[in-house]
Amino acid sequence: MLKLADFKTNEKSWWCPGCGDFGVLAALQRALVDLGKPPHEVAIVAGIGCSGKIGNYINCYNFHVVHGRTLPTAMGLKLANRRLTVIAAGGDGDGYAIGGNHFLHAIRRNVDITYIVMDNQIYGLTKGQVSPTSGVGFVTRSSPHGNIERPVRPLQLAIAAGATFVASGFSSDIKQLASLIKQGIEHKGFALINVYSPCVTFNKVNTYDWFKETLINLDEDPNYDPTDRAAALAKLIETDEQVRGLVYKAEQPSFEELFPGFREEPIVHQDWTMPPEEFEKLLARYR
Amino acid sequence: MRERHLVAWRIGGEQGQGIDSTGEMLATVCNRLGYYIYGYRHFSSRIKGGHSNYKIRISTEPVLSTSSDTDVLVAIDQETIDRNHHELVPGSIVIADARFSPQLPEGCPARLLPVPLTQIAQDLGDAVMRNTVSLGVSAYLLGLPLQEFEKALQERFAKRPELAEKNVAVLRAGYEYAQEHLPRLEWTLAPGDGKARLIMMGNDAVALGAVAAGCRFCAAYPITPASEIMENMMAILPRFGGVVVQAEDEIAAISACIGAGFAGARALTATAGPGISLMQEAIGLAHAAEIPLVIVDTQRGGPSTGMPTKQEQSDLFAILFGSHGDTTRIALAPSTVEEAFYDTVTAFNLADKYQCPVFLVSDLSLALNKQTVEQLDLSRVTIDRGLLLTDEEIAAQAEEDGFRRYRITESGISPRPLPGQPKGQYLATGVEHNEFGKVSEDPRNRVAMMDKRWRKIPQDPRQMGLQGIKYSGPANPDVLLVGIGSTFGPIDDARKALSARGFSVGHAHVRVLAPLPVAELSELMAKATHVVVVEHNQQGQLLQLIEYKVGKALREQGVDLPMMHSVRKYDGTPFLPAEIVARAQEVIRYAEAS
Numbered sequence: 001m002l003k004l005a006d007f008k009t010n011e012k013s014w015w016c017p018g019c020g021d022f023g024v025l026a027a028l029q030r031a032l033v034d035l036g037k038p039p040h041e042v043a044i045v046a047g048i049g050c051s052g053k054i055g056n057y058i059n060c061y062n063f064h065v066v067h068g069r070t071l072p073t074a075m076g077l078k079l080a081n082r083r084l085t086v087i088a089a090g091g092d093g094d095g096y097a098i099g100g101n102h103f104l105h106a107i108r109r110n111v112d113i114t115y116i117v118m119d120n121q122i123y124g125l126t127k128g129q130v131s132p133t134s135g136v137g138f139v140t141r142s143s144p145h146g147n148i149e150r151p152v153r154p155l156q157l158a159i160a161a162g163a164t165f166v167a168s169g170f171s172s173d174i175k176q177l178a179s180l181i182k183q184g185i186e187h188k189g190f191a192l193i194n195v196y197s198p199c200v201t202f203n204k205v206n207t208y209d210w211f212k213e214t215l216i217n218l219d220e221d222p223n224y225d226p227t228d229r230a231a232a233l234a235k236l237i238e239t240d241e242q243v244r245g246l247v248y249k250a251e252q253p254s255f256e257e258l259f260p261g262f263r264e265e266p267i268v269h270q271d272w273t274m275p276p277e278e279f280e281k282l283l284a285r286y287r
Numbered sequence: 288m289r290e291r292h293l294v295a296w297r298i299g300g301e302q303g304q305g306i307d308s309t310g311e312m313l314a315t316v317c318n319r320l321g322y323y324i325y326g327y328r329h330f331s332s333r334i335k336g337g338h339s340n341y342k343i344r345i346s347t348e349p350v351l352s353t354s355s356d357t358d359v360l361v362a363i364d365q366e367t368i369d370r371n372h373h374e375l376v377p378g379s380i381v382i383a384d385a386r387f388s389p390q391l392p393e394g395c396p397a398r399l400l401p402v403p404l405t406q407i408a409q410d411l412g413d414a415v416m417r418n419t420v421s422l423g424v425s426a427y428l429l430g431l432p433l434q435e436f437e438k439a440l441q442e443r444f445a446k447r448p449e450l451a452e453k454n455v456a457v458l459r460a461g462y463e464y465a466q467e468h469l470p471r472l473e474w475t476l477a478p479g480d481g482k483a484r485l486i487m488m489g490n491d492a493v494a495l496g497a498v499a500a501g502c503r504f505c506a507a508y509p510i511t512p513a514s515e516i517m518e519n520m521m522a523i524l525p526r527f528g529g530v531v532v533q534a535e536d537e538i539a540a541i542s543a544c545i546g547a548g549f550a551g552a553r554a555l556t557a558t559a560g561p562g563i564s565l566m567q568e569a570i571g572l573a574h575a576a577e578i579p580l581v582i583v584d585t586q587r588g589g590p591s592t593g594m595p596t597k598q599e600q601s602d603l604f605a606i607l608f609g610s611h612g613d614t615t616r617i618a619l620a621p622s623t624v625e626e627a628f629y630d631t632v633t634a635f636n637l638a639d640k641y642q643c644p645v646f647l648v649s650d651l652s653l654a655l656n657k658q659t660v661e662q663l664d665l666s667r668v669t670i671d672r673g674l675l676l677t678d679e680e681i682a683a684q685a686e687e688d689g690f691r692r693y694r695i696t697e698s699g700i701s702p703r704p705l706p707g708q709p710k711g712q713y714l715a716t717g718v719e720h721n722e723f724g725k726v727s728e729d730p731r732n733r734v735a736m737m738d739k740r741w742r743k744i745p746q747d748p749r750q751m752g753l754q755g756i757k758y759s760g761p762a763n764p765d766v767l768l769v770g771i772g773s774t775f776g777p778i779d780d781a782r783k784a785l786s787a788r789g790f791s792v793g794h795a796h797v798r799v800l801a802p803l804p805v806a807e808l809s810e811l812m813a814k815a816t817h818v819v820v821v822e823h824n825q826q827g828q829l830l831q832l833i834e835y836k837v838g839k840a841l842r843e844q845g846v847d848l849p850m851m852h853s854v855r856k857y858d859g860t861p862f863l864p865a866e867i868v869a870r871a872q873e874v875i876r877y878a879e880a881s
């Protein structure tokens with residue numbers, strides 16, 4: 001039996017006390033325990049940012065990559081060893097600014113990875129600049145006159161781009177978040193879990209209390225149908241994405257299932273020696 | 288009748304008119320007859336329209352360069368003549384489509400043979416087959432058996448028998464027309480040895496080498512002249528259970544390879560200069576986190592978009608000094624298509640052994656020009672995974688004092704577990720870390736880790752079992768020609784020509800760019816009076832590198848650097864041996880006179 005302790009490390013935390021990312025870490029550990037995934041079969045690719053430090057605090061195979069590149073790295077990792085549970089994790093800047101293009105293409109490809117974005121509407125690690133999800137008018141170090149850019153709406157963007165699993169979490173509801181992460185991991189294909197994860201140091205607007213007040217819990221709404229794409233988009237527009245819970249889910253083949261010749265046996269476990277007769281066949285084209 | 292052992296044939300016309308496939312056909316047939324081939328495509332960055340031509344040197348001896356003369360020019364339009372007549376020499380012929388009333392410029396020593404190429408093709412079906420008519424004519428004039436061409440056409444149009452038939456008919460008509468109407472030439476091509484070899488371009492060889500070496504993951508973003516590598520991988524890998532991703536950009540491509548490398552797969556990405564620029568940050572990550580992968584740079588004209596379809600070797604500095612911070616490099620530089628195959632295999636083994644990115648430095652000429660390659664020897668391909676651990680070894684080490692992924696060893700190489708192996712969990716990171724992979728900014732740890740990563744890469748290619756220099760010539764040459772990559776052929780030809788003129792010349796071709804074979808080069812250079820570095824860039828990147836690294840080594844031995852000369856070409860076209868001869872002679876004479 002796996003225990004929470006199996007996923008803990010003795011690394012002391014670099015996060016500020018009260019940071020929302022603690023809740024995300026706890027929920028992720030919970031989800032992995034619930035799924036019964038042993039730590040060595042889990043790989044987390046984390047980005048750069050406070051959020052990207054999550055890999056330091058969880059016992060599994062961790063890869064802390066460069067800013068914004070978690071998704072392509074996680075894709076390579078998953079395709080090389082499809083038996084691993086592969087999770088990409090990072091912040092809103094990491095995912096929707098510098099890594100924005102990869103976000104679209106990860107959705108398009110539908111590789112079986114779970115992407116957790118710790119959305120605090122600010123750049124934490126670089127000490128409080130405006131982020132792509134910051135609201136209009138938000139005053140930060142880099143927007144002293146108030147943010148004039150409209151925010152990215154990742155949930156709508158994901159659904160519009162064809163995502164097959166879209167969820168919204170809140171870091172202070174660890175139970176719901178763990179359940180969403182679990183569903184995301186179990187989902188076949190790319191799963192986005194955008195988590196409202198307050199930065200208590202630099203974001204004095206989007207606080208725990210603020211989220212508690214604004215977020216509507218879709219999981220508690222018996223009339224909400226997460227398989228209805230149009231309804232999901234309508235809900236997100238209506239609420240300006242101030243929701244939590246499973247937003248949208250569809251069954252679609254994953255990239256791995258569609259890729260010609262892709263085998264059940266992970267690439268890393270295959271025998272790579274080239275049989276001479278196969279090699280001769282390859283050379284025939286050049287005679 | 289005079290027998291010739293080397294004939295240069297060239298076909299020219301508008302891009303999109305099938306110039307390439309006609310050249311391919313002739314190359315294939317000649318290869319099967321046992322000739323050695325070197326193909327050179329001249330094309331521009333547009334898809335349709337614009338002049339393009341394809342030159343093929345057909346020889347009874349190995350040939351690795353293009354030449355400044357053309358013996359047979361097939362002109363589909365007048366522009367082909369206007370652009371290429373300077374290559375015609377006494378004895379050359381021009382097979383020109385009678386349709387456009389071809390004209391040779393005044394004083395041109397070649398013989399013009401107008402042939403109704405379009406007319407013949409039209410009479411038998413379709414004007415687009417005019418190229419096939421010209422093949423028939425060429426076959427007759429060169430004395431090559433028609434059946435081989437027929438067979439090649441049948442194969443090419445195997446899926447469309449009616450097209451195959453039409454083309455064969457047109458081919459024969461061309462042959463027969465030539466037989467009836469054209470004069471016999473005063474020379475003939477000596478017969479090939481009948482031994483069929485392989486004919487391929489560098490990009491084919493890289494893909495084959497990668498697959499043979501066990502590469503099962505490729506991610507790349509299309510770019511000239513690298514794209515064929517990804518395309519080849521896409522054609523091949525599904526059969527072997529591998530996967531190819533056409534990434535959204537080069538950053539994604541290399542990141543995906545880094546992810547796959549971390550997982551334990553052998554991963555390849557291929558790009559050209561602009562892509563290398565985008566990859567630089569990730570290269571630093573692979574270095575710091577000690578992740579193996581292979582990066583191919585098929586150099587082309589830069590900077591920026593420069594001349595994307597033209598030859599250049601100007602990424603040396605980007606490859607060696609790119610990325611930020613202190614990083615070490617391994618960069619192999621094949622000089623022939625055959626070497627491109629074996630070097631790719633070696634690159635994967637080195638990447639695993641030293642747990643780092645390894646560059647394969649190619650260039651447009653090597654990437655795209657077809658060469659004859661002897662049978663590739665699969666028994667020379669071995670897969671060496673380096674310091675990977677068994678589950679038991681990991682468990683034992685974890686038991687001891689916790690598993691240390693980045694253990695500081697004497698060799699600098701640390702033991703590596705793969706995700707999925709029990710008890711091997713660690714943090715791979717570009718952030719400075721301790722032996723466990725945990726983030727550490729401790730000054731002593733920092734220095735130890737920097738030194739460990741530096742130490743693990745040998746400073747001399749010989750310590751890696753590599754041939755750093757490919758040398759030909761006398762033991763103590765006065766003049767040492769130095770080059771890298773595809774200039775091997777032209778420099779080799781130039782060396783022979785210079786020797787024939789009484790110079791004592793050696794040719795040292797750099798086969799490993801990093802670590803540079805400093806010891807071997809300094810030995811050779813210490814004996815030479817003149818060193819002539821031949822390269823395709825404006826600033827003399829290879830020359831600067833040699834002056835800096837070898838100069839330092841020689842100074843330490845109390846030896847002065849010999850006279851350093853530079854022959855540089857950056858107009859987009861590959862070196863012709865004659866250009867190297869002329870310029871080498873010039874610099875040596877000038878130096879001796881002054």
Ligand SMILES: Cc1ncc(C[n+]2csc(CCOP(=O)(O)OP(=O)(O)O)c2C)c(N)n1
Nearest residue numbers: 048049050051067091092093094123124125
């Ligand atoms: C290429 C590059 N540019 C900039 C940075 C600096 N940088 C580090 S983290 C970060 C933004 C972090 O914001 P976010 O992703 O929202 O994460 P948070 O810290 O808020 O969790 C930036 C710009 C970097 N590390 N690399």
Ligand code: SF4
Nearest residue numbers: 016019050124199200
């Ligand atoms: S700065 Fe903000 S995001 Fe970063 S650790 Fe502190 S609270 Fe968390």
